[in-house]
Amino acid sequence: MDRIAAMNAFVRVVEAGTFTKAAETLDMPNASLTRLIQKLEEDLKVRLLQRTTRSVTVTPEGAIYYERVVRLLAEFADIESSTTHARMKPSGRLRVDAATAIGALVLVPALDDFYRTYPDIGIELQVGNERTDLIAEGFDCAIRAGRVDEQFLVARQIGSFGFTTCATPAFLAAHGTPTSPDQLSALPTIGMIPSHAGYPPSFPFLYDDRKDGLQLKHRLVVNDTNAYLAAGLASLGIIQAPTYSVRDAIAAGKLVPLLEDWPQPTIPVHVIYPPNRYLSAKARVFIDWLVELFERDELLRRR
Template structure:
C-alpha cells in the first residue's frame, strides 16, 4: 500500500465529508479512495471512519489520527517545496478560483508574464461570483472580494478596490446628470446581485464621515460583472461598479463618472487557501506573483 496516498485520501475524505467528493478532488475513481481507506484501517487495526449510506463521520481514533496526519503531510510538502529544484523550477497544475471581473480584466492580461517566468506551471482558472468550497472542490487558492467569513480558511489581503458611479453619455443626455445620491431614486439604475437570485447590492455613498446605503428600484438586475458593465455601456441605467472594471471605458469616454464629491465604498481583496494544505512551490509562486501584480496597480493595491 502507498501509505502517503492512503493518508492523503483519508484527509480528503474527512475534509470533503464524502468519498465521492474526495475522489473528485483527487481525480481518482471512488473505488480507489475506498480501497485505500480500507487498507489503511486494516493496517492500523482501527476504524477511522463511520460510514452510512448518507454520511461519513470520523471516529474518536480517526480524529486523533487526522490531526497527526495533517501535520505530517504538511511537513512532507514543506520538504518537497523547499528543495532547490522545486523553488528554482516549480511545475504542475494549480486550481485557482477568482471573480469574473478580476479574472478577465486583471489576471488574463498579465498571465503571459507569469508563464514566461514559470513555463512548467499549468493553471486551471474558474471564474464566477459564487462562493466555492475550496476543500470539496479541490481548489488550491481563491481570490475573494470583501470579507472572508469562512473562519477555517487562511486569508491574506492582496489588495483593495473602490467603486465608481457612472453612466453612458447618451443616457445622461436623455435623463440628465444627478448632482446628489437622492436623485438616483428618480432615475433608471442597474443593480448587481452577488449571486443568482440574491438581493442587489445597495449603492453606497459617504460625505463628511456620514455613510448612506441606497436600496434602489432598479430597472434591471444582473449577477455577472461583465453583463453589469455592458448594461452601463448600453445606456440602460446608472451603475456603481468596481473602479478597475470601468476605468478603460471612462478613459475612452464611453462612461462618465458621477457624484465624485461623494466617496463610494471600498472592498478588500484576499487570496485564501485551506490551512491544512501547505503551499507547494507552484502555489507559492503564483500567490507571490498576484501580490506583486496587485501592488503595481494604483487602483488595486492594498490600502
C-alpha cells in the same frame, strides 16, 4: 499503515464532507479510503468521524485531531516544497478559478509577464461569478473578492478595490446628474446579483463612517460582469462597478463618474487554497506573482 497518508486522507474527508468526494480527489477507491480511516481510528482508539448515508460530521475529538494534523501536514509540505523549489524550475499545469472581471481585466492582460518568468507553467483559468468547490473540483487556488466564508481553506489577502458610480453622458443628458446618493432612488439604476465577484446587493456609500446600502428598485438586474458594464454603456441606467473595471471607459469619456464626494467602501481580494494540499512550486510562485501584480496597481493594491 502509512500514518502520513492516513492523516492526509482524514483531512481530505473532513474538508470534502463526504467519503465519495474525498476519494475522487485522492484518486483512490471509496472502500480503500473507508478502511484507511477505520484503521486510523482503531490505532488512535477514538472515533474521529460520524458517518451517515449522506454526509460525514466531525466528532469533538476529531475536530481537535484535525486542527493539529493540518498544522503538521502544512509544515511537512512546506519543508518538501521549499527543498524542491530550490532545485527545480516550476512547471506543470495550474488550475485557477477567478471572478469574471478579475480574470478578464486583471489576470489575462498580465499573464505574458508571468510566462516570461515561468514559461513551463500552463494555466487553466476558469472565470465566472459562482463560487467553486476547490477541493471537489481539483483547483489549486481561487481569487475571490469580498467575504471568504469557506471552511478549511487558507485565505491570503492580495489586494482590494473600490467602486465608482457612473453613467454615460447620454444618460445624464436625458435624466440629469445626481448630486447626492438619496437622489438615485428617483433615477434608473442597474443592479448586479451578489457573487464572489465582490458586488454588494445594493449601492453602498459611507455615511458618518458607517456602511449603508441604498435599497434601490433597479430597472435591470444581471448576474454577469460583462452584461453589467454593457448595460451601463448602453445608457440603460446608473451603475456602481469596481473602479478598475470602468477606468478605461471613463478615460475614453464613455462613462462619467458620479458622487465622487461620497466615499464608497473597498472590497478585499483574497487568494484561497486548501491548507493541507501540497503547495507545489508552481502554485507558490503564482501566488507570489499575484501579490506583486495587485501591489503594482494603485486601484488594486491592498488597503
